[in-house]
Amino acid sequence: MYFLFISLILLKEGKTFKNIKFAFSIMIIVFLLSSCDSKIHKEVNEVIQKDQTVNRLSEYEDDTIYGVYHVTDGKKEECIQLVSQKGFVDEIKMMVIIDFKEDEIKEIKILSHNESQDYGALLTEKWFLERFKGRETDDILNVVKMSAKEESQIVAITGATITSEGVVKGVNQCINNYKRVKGE
Structure with missing residues (x-):
């Protein structure tokens, strides 16, 4: 659409085909740069503070981890990851x-x-959700049904074991990815 508009303007002003090709090339570059997925997801924007610096680490993203961010304010430093994992019915984000x-x-x-x-x-x-808080990243978490006997165990929601496993699997993917980000 933009190409047609600019071409008509250039032709009206007597510009050559070479100039039209140049304008089209510039438009493609602008389009590609503007469509790069370097934007911050709205869910991340909702949890960051005004004084924090946010850098997207897209090189650590894949099919299931669709957002990876390094967030810091000089005092605290966090890795925020967005992950999608299959639950019992559908995807859990x-x-x-x-x-x-x-x-x-x-x-x-x-x-x-x-x-x-x-x-x-x-x-x-x-x-x-509180069952995950404070869990260290050196352990891979696993689901148990009745009670946790080890730090790495997360008690499943009764009647929703597959859903619980989906959440734990997503968290484990983020733990493994975090280790890559940190360089371990």
Whole structure:
């Protein structure tokens, strides 16, 4: 559309085909640069503070981890990752925030899901999400059904084991990716 508009203007002014090709080339470059996915996801913008510096680390993104950010304000330093993982019904999108200095999970947030409203939807409850807080990044987490006997165990939501496993799998992907970001 833009090419047609600019071509008509250049032709009207008696410009040559060479000038039109040059203008078209510039438009393609502008389009490609503006379409690069270096923007900050709105979910990340909602959790960062005004005094924090945010850098997107797109080289650490893949099919499931679709946003990786280094966030700092000089005192605290965090790795914020957006991840999508299959639950029982559909994809569960979540945000995992890891503290660089403490090497532990600071917080996870469920961004969206379509899990069942009876048990699966409990994945958004504070009591479930708090099970991840403070977990160190040197352990891979695993799901257990009744009670946790080790630090690396997360108790599943009763009646929603597959949903719980999806969340844990997404968090584990972020832990492994965090280690890559940190250079371990």
